[in-house]
Amino acid sequence: MPYQTPFERLGEALEAAAERQIAPTPAKARRRGWTLGLFGVVAAFGVGAGAWAATSLLSPGEPVPYAFGPPVAGVAEGAPLPGTxxxxxxxxxxxxxGPPWGMRYWETDRKFACVQVGRVYKGKLGQITRGRVFHELRVxxxxxxxxxxxxxxxxxxxLAAVQRDAMAGGAPTPCPVAIGSIxxxxRSVRCRAHRTIDFGLLGPNASRYTYRVNRRDRTAGALGDVGGYLVVQKHIKPVMTVVGFRHKDPRLDTRVPSGPAGIALTPVSPVMRQVQYAAGTCRVRPTSAPTGACARQAGYVPIPQPTVGDVRxxxxxxxxxxxxxxxxxxxxxxxxxxxxxAYTIEIRRKGGRNSVGREYEHNLPAGGLVKTTIRARDGWHGTYVVTARFRTVRARPGPxxxxxxxxxxxxREEITFR
Incomplete structure (x- = not known):
């Protein structure tokens, strides 16, 4: 029997319109002597589920950890700007x-816009584990x-349009459901999901969007002046397509999801039906293009491009x-x-093709000194060419x-090693 959180058990009761008390499911907590029981009587129910008294029973847990430490200003994606x-x-x-879902937005000092999606409990955004422990998501x-x-x-x-598999508590799945297991x-971990989450940023030119849930189209207003959107529903099984050789035994066939990629600049997910922009309405269609289905209407402003004379x-x-x-x-x-x-320094043997390099992907003022020390690898002898380049994203890149x-x-200069 698949794992179900208390929230999912309540959802089934609501869908069946059963006016009955939900029997508690005992579960030992990590802390000695503390046990959570799920109690409640469904007094009313409807499209968005009824009143839920058990949210007050959630126990506080450790915050969701940073994978590589807190963000640092001027490096990689940068640090959050407090006013944003x-x-x-x-x-x-x-x-x-159970607790509703929410979406947080912020901008960084390195011109990135970021979003987080999770469950909302006592005004905080986070994740729920084992159906009873709440872990806050820090900015x-x-x-x-x-x-x-x-x-x-x-x-x-x-601009960004994302579709992700997720657990009911708000955490992403450890692997795509289509893979099966990893x-x-x-140890072998089964790739499973309880929710399909569509979220992203439609941009300041979007006003409303239409999405499909439970075979019904619904319309909502874009969130804030950044055009945010968030759609949460029970997990949608991916449609699989056989690629490569077809075996006599179908179990040996290689199958991959037939839908679009999980992220694009504008919507591509079949959950998103259309978006109303200032420049007109876009009807979303599945596409593998990184710019998505609504690039023409979204109003993307090209990123300025320097010339060779600006960097020599x-x-x-x-x-x-x-x-x-x-x-x-x-x-x-x-x-x-x-x-x-970013600036990049490349080293290759004179007359050769292969090169190695070092990148400067942190903030640097105009007129600042780029400096680094490099040691020749074993086997480097003779004359090598050292080249410095300035790289920038394309005028219209993906998200x-x-x-x-x-x-x-x-x-470009040359250097000789003994």
Whole structure:
């Protein structure tokens, strides 16, 4: 029998319209002597589920951890800007009742816009484990949550459309349901989900959106001036397609989800039906394009692109006394002020094709000194070419864009190793 949280058991009772008391299911807590019982009588029920008295029984747990430590200003996706943090909604109902779902938004100092999705309990956004323990989601946590940070366009706005498998408590699944199972720490983990979550940012030009839940189309207003949206429903099984060779035994066939990718710049999910923008209404269709189905109406502002003349600078190399270590220095004419650009230093053998490199993906002011020390690898002998480049994202990238290769040439010099 599949695992069910108390909220899911209540949901089944509501759907069956059974006016009966929910029998408690004992469950030992981690703390000695503490046991949670689920009690309640369904007094009323409807589309969004009825009153739920058991939410007050949730026990506080540790906050959802940062996967790699708290975010750092000026590095990677950057740190949250306090004045931008806001809850876009705290009232999206769960299909089985219990605490509603909510969505938080913030911007970072590196021109990313971020969102988190989770259950809302006592005014806080978080995740519920084992149906009884609440773990708060702190601002900045994106790796252990239904969340993400998306690059802002040239106008300072972000667009993103995401569909994720999730557990009923608000945590993402450890693996896509379509995979079946994976091995984690030496044990097989079944890929399962209780919810399908559609969320994202439609941008400031979106006013309303229509979505499909339980075979019915519903319409809601875009959330805030960033065009947020959040749709929560029971898990939708993926439609699978056989790829490659078809075996006599169908169990040996390789199957993959036939739907669109889980993330795009604008909606592609079949859950999203249409979006009303200032430039007109977009009818969403499944597509594999990273820009999604509504790129024309969304009003994406292209990101400014520098020219070679904006970045060229003298490159200086200095070989140290050991004959194997050298220093690279140059003045950055073009500033790196966000995650949309970076400097890269490449080293390759003269006349060769393969290269290795080092990136500067942190903020750097115009006129700042780029400097690094590199040691030659074993086997490096003879003349090598050292090249510095400035890379930036394309004018119209996808939501998870990174600076494009190869970039603009800053400078190039040669160095010889003994």
């Amino acid at each position: 943090v806001k809850l876009l909604t705290t009232t999206v109902p769960d299909p089985a009742g 900045g946590v994106t790796d252990n949550a239904l969340a993400g940070c998306y690059l802002q366009d040239g106008g300072g706005h972000a 091995e984690i720490d030496g 600078a003298p490159l200086r190399l200095r070989l140290l006394e050991d004959g194997r270590t050298f220093r690279v220095r140059f003045r950055a004419r073009q500033a790196v002020i966000d995650g949309r650009s 998870l864009a990174t600076p494009a290769w190869p970039g603009l040439l800053v400078g």
